[in-house]
Amino acid sequence: MKPEQFPEDLRPHLTPRPEGEMVYDCLACGAKHPSDQLLYTCPGCGGLLLLRDLQFDRLRRRPGDFWRRLFDHRLMLNERATSGVFAFHEFLAPSIPVEDIVYLGEGRTPVVPAPPELAREVGAAFCFKLDGQNPSASFKDRGMAVALSFLKHLARVKSLGTVMAVCASTGDTSAAAALYAASLGGAVKSAVLLPKGRVTPQQLSQPLGAGATVFELPGVFDDCMKVVELLSEKYQVALLNSKNPWRVLGQESYAYEVAQQFDWELGDLALIVPVGNAGNVTAILSGLLKLVAAGAVDRLPKIVAVQSERANPVYRYYRQPLGARSYAPVIVRPSVAQAAMIGDPVSFPRLALLAAEYEKTAGGPSFFVVEASEQAIMDCMLLANRRGLTICTQGGECLAGLKAALAQDLITPSETAVLDSTAHALKFVDFQNAYFDGRLKDEYGVSTRPELANRPRELSLRGAPEPSGTMSKADRELFVKTAAAEIAAALDLTPKSA
C-alpha cells in the first residue's frame, strides 16, 4: 500500500526517524557508556552490558493503541528496511537511521498451529513459530540484522574502514554472521570459530559459502567462546556473539512478532524457548517487558525455558529454592539439541536479572525452566514431523519441554503454547538419519522407536535404465511395468475395475 493511503495520523510515523538515546548499561556496576562505540563488556568493571534507551518514556506518551496500529499498518507498507525486525524500530534500536538498516528477509516468520491430532496426543493446543524460515535458517538472523546495521552505521559515521567481525558458534551464529557480513560487500569481513565435529555439515557449509574465514577448534562451544572473548579484548575486532548487546535487541523482535500475531493479547499464552547461551530467552523477556512498559500489551505470557539434561546449567540454577540459588557452569555432554549445547551461558547474568523483573511485572510465577531428555527431544521432533510440522532438534526440545511443563502443571491445557523452532529442520537432518539407523545410542543414549523410523525402499528390479540411455524401447517399457507392479504390491494397491 502507498504511504498516502494510510490513516492520516500514522503517515508521519510509517518511516521511522533516528530517535531515543541508546546507552550501554553495565549489569554489574550500573555505569552507562555512550553507544557510539563497540563495547562488549563494561570498560570500568568488565561486567556484561545491555543496551537501554534513556528516552524510552517518550513511547509511553502515546496510547498503547497507537503502537499496535502503527506496527499493524507497517505490515502493509512496502518499505524494505522496515519489512523485517526493524518494523519495531522505535522499541528495538531507535538510534539506527533507516539508511543503515541491513535487510536480508529476516523476521515475520509464520506461526503454525499443531494439527488437532498432535494437540490431543500432547494434551494441549499449541503452535510453532517457524524461525528456521529466516535467511540463514535460524533465529540468529534477527540479532545479526541489528548488529550488522549498527556496524554499518558506525563504520559510516566514524569512517572505520574494513572491520573484522568474529564469533564463536554452535553453528547458526556463524552462518548468520557470515551472511550478513557478506551482504556489506567487503566493508565487514568475518571469521568464525566452530567446535570441530560439533556443528552439522549443513551449518559448516554456510559460513564457507558466504566466504568467511572458518576455524575449527578442538573442544566444545564454551572453549571457542573463551577464545573469541580474548580476541575481542586484545584486538580491534567486532564481536558478533550475543554478548554483543545489539544482537539481543534484534532478537527482541521475536516477542514483538508473537504479540502481533496474537492480536496483542498475550495473557493466555505460554512461550516455550530452548536455552543455550541464553541470549534468545533474555531478548524475549526484554521485548515483552518493553511492550508492557509502553502499554502496547496489558498482560504477560508465561515463559518456559527448556534445556537438555546434558547441558542444563540454567535448569540447575532455577530448580534451587528462591533466595538460595547459586550458579555453576556444567561440563556439557553431547546433545542432539546441539545448537543449545552450552555449559556456561554468557547471558546468564542478563537472564537472572530480567527473569526476576519479569516475574515482578507479571505479578507472580511466570518464568519456568524445565529439562528434556535426549530421547524425548528426538521423539518429539520426529512425532511433529509425522503430523505435518518440520522442526529442528531445538524445536523438538520445546515440544518435550511443553510436555514436561504440562506434567508439572506449570501451564494448563487452557493456555496456548507457542513453541520456538529456532532453526530449519534440514540443518539437523543428520540426527534424524542417525536415529533411523539406530546410531544415536552410544553417544546420545537415544534408542530408535521403530514406528518413527523410516528408510527408502529398493526394488528388486533388474535391467534398470542407464544414464547413457542405451536401453531399448521394449526393455524400458518392461522396466516401467515391473516397477509399477512391484510398487503396487508393496503398497497393497487395489486394481481399478475394468
Ligand SMILES: *Cc1c(COP(=O)(O)O)cnc(C)c1O
Ligand atoms: C543459538 C541457538 C539456540 C540457543 O539460543 P541462545 O540464545 O544461545 O540461548 C537454540 N537453537 C538454535 C537453532 C540456535 O541456533
Ligand SMILES: [Zn+2]
Ligand atoms: Zn561495570
